[in-house]
Amino acid sequence: MTASRSADPAQSPGAASTTTVTNSLTTTTSSEPTQAPARAGISAPGQAGAEAPVSISLPKTSESPQLLRIRHSMSHVLAMAVQKLFPQAQVTIGPWTESGFYYDFDNPEPFTEADLKAIKKEMGKIIGRRLPLQRLEVSRAEAEARITAQNEPYKLEILAGIQEPISLYTLGDDWWDLCAGPHVDNTSELNPKAFELESVAGAYWRGDEKRAQLQRIYGTAWETQEQLAEYKRRKEEALRRDHRRLGSDLNLFSIEDEAGAGLVFWHPRGARMRLLIEDFWRSAHFADGYELLYTPHVADISLWKTSGHLDFYAESMFGPMQVDERQYQLKPMNCPFHVLTYASSLRSYRELPIRWAELGTVYRYERPGVMHGLMRVRGFTQDDAHVFCLPEQIGDEILRILDLTETILSTFDFKTYEINLSTRPEKSIGDDAVWDLATQGLIEALDRKGWAYKVDEGGGAFYGPKIDLKIEDAIGRMWQCSTIQLDFNLPERFNLEYVAADGSRQRPIMIHRAIFGSLERFFGIMTENYAGDFPFWLAPEQIRLLPVTDEVMPYAEQLLEQLKAAGIRATLDHSGERLGKLIRNGEQMKIPLLGVIGAKEAETGAVSLRSRREGELGSVTVVNLLAAAVKANVERAAGLGLPAIPSPGQ
RNA sequence: GCCGGUGUAGCUCAGUGGUAGAGCAACUGAUUCGUAAUCAGUAGGUCGCAGGUUCAAAUCCAGUCACCGGCUCCA
Structure with missing residues (x-):
């Protein structure tokens, strides 16, 4: 796709009072509820899962008026505490976020994690004083006078930007802050055991990196101690799911210091999974009428002049390299290559739509300090595709893409989507008629698909409107992956044409789209999303055979060969440890199936199966195991689908 | 790029100026064992990198790289 500079609203913190959060836009796919795979909280059988699964509700700030008051008030308590302990600290803004609050200060010395402890203690004292919070409506002049008296330049700047009525809140007699509210009436309504200061971070005044760097303190606050505990538990859960952690624990990938930041090394286990994903992706694309391309990683820099990337995308590109007499550029995008391929011969309207896809590896310059595991890297592979079509084909093509997107994403159990349609911005190229036609095509496709969407007026790229799609993961986080963009720019710049029915030369419509975004x-x-508990079809090691004694080794070896011959990713544990240890090791690697082989199994031609997802499956004959495993692979199933044996306790 | 933090064995971490440590993993041996850790032994580190201060630096100082939490930016 071409450069898109639009901000991702999902990543900006919920700004106080102005943010509206819409949950009604979430679209759950209408596909019948097939075997709903267990997702959250898959715990290994036998694991001490003693904690009672009492569900404690943790509403977002925007969903709970009371939490909103608590967090709003808490940020003022924080500011008051900071100014007591650090008299030089100047206050700025202190809004709530969906899970807590923060406050930005200008302080000569940065706060340390140790300072947080003292600040928290001071906050506890303030809460204990049962101070009333009182709203005071004042004139602009009075607010200005009060702020000036306290020498709070940032507050003065805020005042200049707000509309009447101007309100301030007093916190007891000795502290007040400019604020729209709402707040609790008295600090006694704040639970001193249900808040926590979480971290300090740098933040720019007004989010502008050219302005003062402030010290931001993040905190969270709840109604009850139990909610705080649950919040912390969920934070730990997110930590357990961290792909960087799992990537190294499960030996999937690494990022090597020696090679440089943001460059991914796929280890055999991760590479195997990636290959499975790619194979699935390719077959889905062939089935949907795409052809695949391979294009170079570098090209003469003139290509990037023609495409315009050197003008508007240069800061995200690796520098050029000199080879012989020519300058080459590592590609940050695949589109110009697909465009060149299109232009390599004269196209007839009869050929359209042309659908070309490529798993194209691109390199983009990312500033130091922004890299993050696999989520933000400098070299990555886009599942890129470009559709060249006639204007009247837009609606059908977009609908096709939406269908394919659903097919692919739902295979990974992403079934809830949030969709954004972005329309023409002020600064843009192209005729009104083309924009209207294209935007109508997108709307028509979304309506035919039956997907709810939100319109971001003027949020499109300068070269065309777009649809962005976010997926929801097992713990409720939204991620933007898929994007569908129309492009009126590149066909123009590269003078793309097709011969129309009347013999005239016409400009094709170009659609960029990616479903995964980046692999x-x-x-x-x-x-x-899976917390490392991958579905059977995707697991790098699907079954590990665990011999109870050396005597059964020959049988185990034979079974291993049978499984491998059937295309099952099977291994045999040769470590000679006791069964308990073998199981522990297998469970820690989150292997979907562990096959215990003892004398009994060897005699009867069976294997005792232990499944992470499906529980204890008991003794299964080799014939049945092979059939079920092969079927599961073909169907890309999460498990074998064999009946679990009820455990004696139930 | 900016603010703060961190960098010691494959992993998790201890070690605040005076001979580099533990647990797990690895390796070797014994054990042949039935559903989440058998026992014993061995080996493993220029303390991120390159400088400086010091009789002496993992430890103190300035630099640099990477990572972590954020900001900014983004797939």
Whole structure:
């Protein structure tokens, strides 16, 4: 796709009072509820899962008026505490976020994690004083006078930007802050055991990196101690799911210091998974009328002049390299290559639509300090495709893409989507008629698909409107992966044409689209979604055979060969440890199936199966195991689908 | 790029100026064992990198690289 500079609203914190959060836009696919795979909280059988699964509700700030008051008030308590302990600290803004609050200060010395402890203690004292919070409506002049008296330049700047009525809140007699509210009436309504200061971070005044760098303190606050505990538990859960952690624990990938930041090394286990994903992706694309391309990683820099990338995307590109007499550029995008391929011969309207896809590896310059595991890297592979079509084909083509997107994403158990349609921005190229036609095509396709969507007026790229799609993961986080963009720019710049029915030369419509976005990033999101408990079809090691004694080794070896011959990714544990240890090791690697082989199994031609997803499956004949495993692979199933044996306790 | 933090064995971490440590993993041996850790032994580190201070640096100082939490930016 071409450069898109639009901000991702999902990543900006919920700004106080102005943010509206819409949940009604979430679209769950209408596909019949097939075997709903267990997702969250898959715990290994036998694991001490003693904690009672009492569900404690943790509403977002925007969903709970009371939490909103608590967090709003808490940020003022924080500011008051900071100014007591650090008299030089100047206050700025302190909004709530969906899970807590923060406050930005300008302080000569940065706060340390140790300072947080003292600040928290001071906050506890303030809460204990049962101070009333009182709203005071004042004139602009009075607000200005009060702020000036306290020497708070940032507050003055805020005041200049707000509309009447101007309100401030007093916190007891000795502290007040400019604020729209709402707040609790008294600090006694704040639970001193249900808040926590979480971290300090740098943040720019007004989010502008050219302005002062402030010290931001993040905190969270709840109604009850139990909610706080649950919040912390969920934070730990997110940590357990961290793809960087799982990537190294499960030996999937690494990022090597020596090679440089943001460059991914896929280890055999991760590479195997990636290959499975790619194979699935390719077959889905062939089935949907795509052809595949391979294009170079570098090209003469003039290509990037023609495409315009050197003008508007240069800061995200690796520098050029000199080879012989020519300058070459590592590609940050695949589109110009697909465009060149299109232009390599004269096209007839009869050929359209042309659908070309490529798993194209691109390199983009990312500033130091922004890299993050697989989520933000400098080299990544896009599942890129370009559709060249006639204007009247737009609606059908977009609908096709939406269908394919659903097919692919739902295979990884992403079935809830949030969709954004972005329309023409102020600064843009192209005729009104073309924009209207294209935007109508997108709307028509979304309506035919029956997907709800939100319109971001003027949020499109300068070269065309677009649809962005976010997926929801198992713990409720939204991730943007898929994007569908129309492009009126590149066909123009490269003078793309087709011969129309009347013999005239016409400009084709170009659609960019990616479903995973980046394979690396999607792999990270998927890993966190499954918490490393990959479905059977995707697991790098599907079954590990565990021999109880050496005597059964020959039988185990023979079974291993049978499984491998059937295309099952099977291994045999030769470590000679006791069974308990073998199981522990297998469970820690999150292998879907462990096959215990003892004398009994060897005699009867069976294997005792232990499944992470399906529980204890008991003794299964080799014939049945092979059939079920092969079927599961063909169907890309999460498990074998064999009946579990009820455990004696139930 | 900016603010703060961190970098010691494959992993998790201890070690605040005076001979580099533990657990797990690895390796060797014994054990042949039935559903989440058998026992014993061995080996493994220029303390991220390159400088400086010091009789002496993992430890103190400035630099640099990477990572972590954020900001900014983004797939």
